[in-house]
Amino acid sequence: MIDFRSDERAKLSGATRYVADLQLDGMLVGGVVRSPHPHARIVRIDTSRALAIPGVRAVLTGADVPQVVFGPTAVKDWNILARERAIMIGDEIVAIAATDRRALAAALAAIEVEYEPLPAIFDPELAMREDAPAIHPGTERNRPLHVKVERGDVDAALAGAHLVVSRRYTTNRIYQGYLEPNAVIARWDDGGLTLFAPSHIPTRARETYAAAFELPLEQVRIVVPPIGGSFGGKYVLKIHLIAAALARAAAAPVKIVQDRTDDMEAAHPRVPIVTEIRIGVDAEGNFVGKDVVVYADAGSRVYWSPNVVQTACTRPDNLYDFGAVRAEGHLVYTNQSPTTCMRGFGNAEALFAVENVIDEIAEQLGIDPAELRRKNVVRPGETTIHGWRISSCELDACISEVQRLSRWERRASLPRWRGMGIALANHVSGFRPIDPRFEGSNAVARIDADGNVEIETGEIDLGQGLPGAYAALAARVLGVETERVVVRSGDTGLMPYGIGTLASRATVIGGGAVVQACEALLALLAPYRDGDAPIARAAGAYGAANGGNRAEASARYTPDTEMPDKRGYGNASPNYPFAAHVAEVEVDPLTGKVRVVGYWAAHDSGTIVNPVGARSQVIGAIAQGIGWVLMEDLLVGGGRVANPSMMDYRLPGSDDVPPVEIAFVETPDPNGPFGAKSLSECAIDPVAAAVSNAIAHAIGVRGCDLPLTPERVWTLLASARSAAVPA
Amino acid sequence: MTDVVEVQVNGERVRWDGDPAAPLLDVLRETLALTGTKLGCGTGECGACSIVVDGVPQLACLLPVAAVAGRSVRTVEDLARTPEFAALREAMVVNGGTQCGFCTPGVMVALWSWLEAPDATERSAAEALKNNLCRCTGYRGILDAAEAARRALGR
Numbered sequence: 043m044i045d046f047r048s049d050e051r052a053k054l055s056g057a058t059r060y061v062a063d064l065q066l067d068g069m070l071v072g073g074v075v076r077s078p079h080p081h082a083r084i085v086r087i088d089t090s091r092a093l094a095i096p097g098v099r100a101v102l103t104g105a106d107v108p109q110v111v112f113g114p115t116a117v118k119d120w121n122i123l124a125r126e127r128a129i130m131i132g133d134e135i136v137a138i139a140a141t142d143r144r145a146l147a148a149a150l151a152a153i154e155v156e157y158e159p160l161p162a163i164f165d166p167e168l169a170m171r172e173d174a175p176a177i178h179p180g181t182e183r184n185r186p187l188h189v190k191v192e193r194g195d196v197d198a199a200l201a202g203a204h205l206v207v208s209r210r211y212t213t214n215r216i217y218q219g220y221l222e223p224n225a226v227i228a229r230w231d232d233g234g235l236t237l238f239a240p241s242h243i244p245t246r247a248r249e250t251y252a253a254a255f256e257l258p259l260e261q262v263r264i265v266v267p268p269i270g271g272s273f274g275g276k277y278v279l280k281i282h283l284i285a286a287a288l289a290r291a292a293a294a295p296v297k298i299v300q301d302r303t304d305d306m307e308a309a310h311p312r313v314p315i316v317t318e319i320r321i322g323v324d325a326e327g328n329f330v331g332k333d334v335v336v337y338a339d340a341g342s343r344v345y346w347s348p349n350v351v352q353t354a355c356t357r358p359d360n361l362y363d364f365g366a367v368r369a370e371g372h373l374v375y376t377n378q379s380p381t382t383c384m385r386g387f388g389n390a391e392a393l394f395a396v397e398n399v400i401d402e403i404a405e406q407l408g409i410d411p412a413e414l415r416r417k418n419v420v421r422p423g424e425t426t427i428h429g430w431r432i433s434s435c436e437l438d439a440c441i442s443e444v445q446r447l448s449r450w451e452r453r454a455s456l457p458r459w460r461g462m463g464i465a466l467a468n469h470v471s472g473f474r475p476i477d478p479r480f481e482g483s484n485a486v487a488r489i490d491a492d493g494n495v496e497i498e499t500g501e502i503d504l505g506q507g508l509p510g511a512y513a514a515l516a517a518r519v520l521g522v523e524t525e526r527v528v529v530r531s532g533d534t535g536l537m538p539y540g541i542g543t544l545a546s547r548a549t550v551i552g553g554g555a556v557v558q559a560c561e562a563l564l565a566l567l568a569p570y571r572d573g574d575a576p577i578a579r580a581a582g583a584y585g586a587a588n589g590g591n592r593a594e595a596s597a598r599y600t601p602d603t604e605m606p607d608k609r610g611y612g613n614a615s616p617n618y619p620f621a622a623h624v625a626e627v628e629v630d631p632l633t634g635k636v637r638v639v640g641y642w643a644a645h646d647s648g649t650i651v652n653p654v655g656a657r658s659q660v661i662g663a664i665a666q667g668i669g670w671v672l673m674e675d676l677l678v679g680g681g682r683v684a685n686p687s688m689m690d691y692r693l694p695g696s697d698d699v700p701p702v703e704i705a706f707v708e709t710p711d712p713n714g715p716f717g718a719k720s721l722s723e724c725a726i727d728p729v730a731a732a733v734s735n736a737i738a739h740a741i742g743v744r745g746c747d748l749p750l751t752p753e754r755v756w757t758l759l760a761s762a763r764s765a766a767v768p769a
Numbered sequence: 770m771t772d773v774v775e776v777q778v779n780g781e782r783v784r785w786d787g788d789p790a791a792p793l794l795d796v797l798r799e800t801l802a803l804t805g806t807k808l809g810c811g812t813g814e815c816g817a818c819s820i821v822v823d824g825v826p827q828l829a830c831l832l833p834v835a836a837v838a839g840r841s842v843r844t845v846e847d848l849a850r851t852p853e854f855a856a857l858r859e860a861m862v863v864n865g866g867t868q869c870g871f872c873t874p875g876v877m878v879a880l881w882s883w884l885e886a887p888d889a890t891e892r893s894a895a896e897a898l899k900n901n902l903c904r905c906t907g908y909r910g911i912l913d914a915a916e917a918a919r920r921a922l923g924r
Contacts, residue, residue: 053870054858054877056805056845063804219904221809221817221871270807270871271904302810505869505905658865658910665907688814688902696898696908 049509053268061238061267062225062299069227070099072288072298073146074281075136075153076308077128080377080681081162081175084126084135084155091152092138097145100292101153102137107287112253114246114278117186117344119178122254122283128157129177130342130377131681132308134280139288139296164681166339166374167316177342177375186340187348187373189355191610193427194366199331203322207402211319211395213730214748215339215676216312218384219669219693222270223305228285229295234261236535239282240269242502243542246477247278248534254283266532269504273666274383275310276504277346277544306686311676312384313350314339317395321364327409329418332364334395336371338381345382347373349476353388356610358396360426360618361468362418367427377681383544385666386726389469397465397731398744411735412450412464415622416441419466429604429611432618434711434719436646437466440622443644443705448624453739459629460639463735466622467727470615471720472547474603482600483547484538485555487516487563490592491582495520495527497559500540501552502532506722507655508548512556514651515715519560520577538596546720549651550616551601553715558597566595602713617711619719620646623664625732629740634756636737638668638698644705645725649717653706659722661702667729669694675749774838778803779847789835794818796834797844805845805874809902816901819875820844826882828900845874848881856921857881860914868905876901880915884924894919 052058089101104125113120124133136153140146163169163177169184177184200206227238234257241247244264252262269276281298289296316337322330336354340347355369404411420426422435444450444464453462474481486498497516503509513527531537540552564577570587571580585591606612626640643660650656673692677684685691710717730748737755738744743762745754774785778801785796792811797803797820809817811830818829821843848854857880860866867873876898883897894915895908903911 050862050867050870051858053867053873054861055849055854056874056877057849058870059804060807060871062808063798065802219902221807221815221869221902221904223809269869271869273904299808302812302814505871507868654863654865655868658868658906661865661907661909662868662905663907666904687812688810689812693902693904694907695902696895696912699907699909702907702909 058268060222060270061227061240064227064238064267066227066229066295069295069297070139070141070292071143071146072137072139072285072296073150074134074284075150075155077124077131077133077135079128079157079159080131081160082128082157083160084124084128085158086156087136088154089136092149095145095149095152097141098138098149099141099294100139100288101149102287102291106291108255110254110256112250113344114250115344115346115348117348119343122287130379132379134284137284137288139292162377162681164376164378166337166372166376169374169376170372177377181375184375185372186344186375187351189351189369189371191356192368196331196333196366196368199366200320200322200333203330204325205403205406206320206322207399208320209399209746211317211398212747213315213391213394214674215314215678216384216670216674217306217309217676217691218273218275220271220273220275223300223302224276224279224281225299226282226285227295227297228289230290235286236263236265237282237286238265238267240267240276241278242269242272242504243277243544244502244534245500245539245542247282250278251283251286255286263535266502272504273385274387277382302688303686306691307683308379309676310345310380310382312387313347313381315354315391317392319395319399321399321403323403323407327407327414327417329362330365332359333368336369338371338373339376339378340373341376341378341380343380345380347381350383350388354392356428357389357468358392360428360430361420361466363420364427378678385663386723390727390730393465393467393727394730394734394748397728398734401735401738402744412441412445415464415466429606429613430618431613433713434617434648434709435620436707436709437620437622439707440620440644440646443707444622444624444642447644447703447705448626448640448642450624459631459740460626461736461738461740462624462626463732463739464622464624465728465731465735467620467724469546469619469720469724469727471550471617471619471714472601472615473545474605474612474614476545477541478605481541481603482598483540483552483555484596484598485559486538486594486596487559488592488594489520489563489577489581491578491585493522493526493576493578495522497527497529497556498537499529499531499552499556500538501548502543504543506548506659507652510652510655511549511553515553515556516560518716519557519564522577546723549718549720550714551599553718554601555597555599557715558599559595562595562597563593567593616713617648617719619721619724621724621728623728623732625736627733627736627740629737629755631759634752634759636672636750636755638700638733641700641702643702643725644707645721646707646709647721647724648711648714648719649708650706651716651718656706656721657704660704660725663722663725664702664729665694665699667726668698668733670748671730671733672749673751774834776834776837777841779843785834790833792830793832793834793837794829797829803844803846807871807874809872815872816879817872817875819878819901821848821878821882826879845878848878853884853922854881857884857914857918860917860921861911864914864917865910866906866914872901872903876903876911883915884919884922
C-alpha cells in the first residue's frame with residue numbers, strides 16, 4: 043500500500059515512487075499496435091511472426107479479449123481491443139507482452155494488419171448530417187448526447203432587448219500535459235485483478251474494469267501510486283484494461299509505460315467546443331437573455347465528455363443573472379481520439395465565450411467592463427436560475443480587490459499595444475450528479491498515545507495538495523500539529539469508499555468527512571480526557587482500557603445538496619467559489635506575438651485551508667490558462683496528430699508566466715469545512731477570457747478562435763487595417 | 770565482442786557491458802534502480818531526467834552510456850545529501866515549488882547546478898530553468914524558492 047505522507051520532501055529528493063518506478067517480480071513489459079487509419083475495416087491480422095520472437099509471452103487481438111461493450115458513463119461504447127473496425131488513428135488493435143523492451147519492440151514491428159479504409163469524419167457539425175458515416179451504428183446522427191434546457195422566454199427577452207450581441211466562439215484541443223506519461227501495472231492472483239494505476243477516480247475505474255472483464259467488483263482492486271499530474275486526463279483508461287488482459291494471458295504482471303509520442307497521438311484532450319452565443323441587455327446594462335448552441339467533439343468514444351457538454355450549456359447561468367436562458371448542446375462522435383476532462387471543463391470554455399460577449403456589450407454601451415459585470419453577478423442568499431443556493435459569494439469584493447491590485451484605472455490610458463482585460467468565474471465544490479447513488483465521502487481518523495494521527499480517505503491526491511489540506515483540517519479539529527498527521531489514500535481494497543477527485547470535490551466533500559471523523563474521534567475520547575489535556579493522553583487512556591494504544595473513529599459525510607431534477611434544476615453543490623481575474627498584455631504589432639506582462643487574481647474560496655498550496659494552485663492554473671489561450675493546440679488533420687511532442691506542442695515555460703498577485707477574500711462559507719470552498723478549477727476558469735479580453739483591448743479587434751497565436755493575432759490586425767482603409 | 774563502459778555514478782564505479790548506445794537514463798533507472806531521475810519524454814524536451822555530468826547539468830535521456838565513459842555522473846539521490854540541496858528543498862516547501870512532484874527532481878538538479886555554478890549571481894534562476902517543464906506550479910514558486918535558497922546560502 044502506498045503511504046501518502048503529507049510530506050513534500052520525498053518528492054523534492056526524488057524518493058517518491060511513481061508507477062513507472064515500481065518493479066514486481068517476473069514483471070513483463072507491454073505495448074500496443076495502433077491503427078494508422080482513422081476509420082477502417084480490419085481485414086486480417088497475422089501475429090505469427092511476433093509469436094515466434096524469443097521473449098514474447100502474449101499476443102492479443104480483439105478476438106482474444108472479453109467481448110463486452112462497456113464504458114465509464116451511461117454511454118456504453120468501449121472495447122478492450124478493436125474488433126472488426128478501427129475508428130480512429132491510434133485505436134488499439136493488437137497488444138503484446140514480452141520479457142524486455144527489445145523483444146517487445148521487435149514483436150510490435152512484426153505484427154501484420156491488413157485494413158480496408160472506410161470514409162471518416164472529423165468535424166462534429168458535419169458528423170451530425172444524415173449522410174455522414176456512422177461511427178457507432180445505432181447512434182442517431184453520431185450524437186450520443188443531445189442537451190436542451192430553457193428557463194424563461196428567451197425569444198421574447200431577446201426580441202425586447204436594447205442590444206443583442208451574437209457571436210461564434212471556438213476553443214482548442216488542449217493536451218493535459220502531465221509530466222508523467224500514462225503508465226500502469228496489472229497483476230492477477232487468486233483474489234482477482236490488481237491494477238497499480240494512477241487514476242483519480244479509482245472507484246469508477248474499478249466498476250468500469252469489472253464490467254469489462256465480467257468480474258464481481260470485489261475481484262478488482264486499484265492501488266493508486268502517486269500521480270505525476272493529470273488535470274483530468276487520468277480517469278479511466280484503456281491501457282489499464284490492456285495491461286490487465288495481457289497480464290491474465292501471460293500469467294505474469296505486466297507494466298505498460300506509454301512513450302510521449304503515443305501519449306500525445308492517442309491523447310484524450312480537452313473537449314474542443316464551438317459556442318454560438320447571443321446575450322441581450324437593456325439600456326441600463328442589465329442582462330435580459332442568453333441563448334447558446336454548443337457543438338462538442340467527443341472523438342471516437344465517450345470518455346467524460348457528456349458532463350463537459352452539460353456544464354458548458356449551463357454553468358455561467360449561475361454566475362450572472364441572465365433573466366432567461368436557453369441552451370442546446372450536441373455531443374458528436376468523430377474519427378479522432380476520444381476527448382475528456384481537463385481542469386475547469388465546460389465552464390472555462392463557456393466563460394471564454396460569455397466573458398468576451400460581455401466585453402463587447404460593455405464597449406457598445408460605453409460602460410466599464412468591470413462595472414457591467416458587477417451589475418449582473420449573482421448575490422449571496424440568492425437561488426440561481428438553475429436552483430443553486432448561493433450560501434456565500436464575495437464577487438463584489440473580488441472585483442474591487444482585482445481592480446485595486448491591477449490598478450484597473452490605468453486601463454483608460456495604457457500605452458499603445460498594451461491592453462487589460464477582466465473576467466469572472468464560478469465553480470462548484472463537488473457536484474451531486476457526478477454519481478446519483480452517492481456523492482459523499484468516508485474517512486477514518488486514528489490517534490495513538492504518542493500523538494501520531496492517521497487519516498484514511500477514499501479521495502485521491504493528484505498533486506493538488508490533498509494530504510496537506512486534510513492534515514491541516516485534522517490538526518485543527520484535534521488540536522495537534524499538522525506535522526503529526528499522516529494522510530493515507532489510494533487503494534480501493536483498503537481505503538474507505540470515496541468517489542475520487544473530480545468536480546473540485548476533494549477539499550469540501552472529502553475534507554468534510556475528515557472533519558467529521560476527527561470530531562467522532564474527539565467524542566470517543568471525551569470520557570478519557572482530563573479537561574484540556576493533550577488528546578494523545580486520552581488516546582493512551584482509551585487504548586489502556588480497550589486494548590492497544592490507539593483510538594479510531596470513522597465518519598460518512600453526505601453534503602446537503604439536491605439531485606437536480608430531469609430539467610437540471612437543483613442545488614447541486616454544498617457551496618460555490620468565485621473569482622475575478624485581470625490580465626495585462628503587450629502585443630507586438632509586427633509579429634502578432636502576445637506577452638502577458640501582468641496578472642492579478644482575487645478569489646472567494648471561503649476559508650483558505652493551506653495558504654502555500656492555494657497560492658501555488660492559482661499560479662499554476664493561470665500558467666495553464668496562458669498556454670491554452672496563446673500557444674497550445676493539439677493539431678489534428680485527417681485524424682492524425684501533427685504535433686505529438688513537447689517540442690512541437692509547446693507548454694508554457696518559466697519565461698511565459700508573469701509575476702502574479704493574488705488576493706483571497708476569506709469569508710467562511712456555512713457549508714464547507716471551517717468555511718472552505720473549492721479553488722483549483724475555479725482558478726483556470728477565467729484565464730482564457732481575461733487574456734483574450736486584454737488582447738482585444740490592446741489591438742481593437744476581437745479574436746473568437748483559440749489559441750490566439752501570433753499568426754492569428756497578426757491576421758486580426760491586418761484585417762482591421764484593411765477594413766480601415768477607405769475604398 | 771562487447772565494449773565495457775566504466776562510469777562513476779554517485780561516487781561509485783559502475784561497469785556497463787551492455788549496449789554502449791543504451792540511454793544513460795535507462796541504465797540509471799533500470800540497472801542501478803536510481804528512479805529519482807524521471808522519464809518524461811525521452812527526447813530531451815521536458816528536463817525531468819536532468820543529471821549532473823562532471824559538474825554540468827545534462828539530460829540523461831539524450832546521452833548514450835558510451836558518452837559518459839570515464840566521467841562522473843551525479844543523480845538527484847546523491848545531490849540530495851548536500852547542504853545546498855537541503856536549502857533549496859526547504860525553500861521549495863515554503864514557496865509552494867512542488868505539486869505532483871514528477872518534474873521536481875529534474876528542477877532540483879537544474880537549480881542545484883545553478884547554485885553551484887560560479888556565475889550564479891549573473892544568471893537568473895529562470896534562465897537556469899529554461900530546459901525544465903512544470904505543468905503544475907506555473908514556475909513562480911520555484912523561482913521564488915531558488916532566490917530564497919541563493920540568499921540563504923549567501924551566493
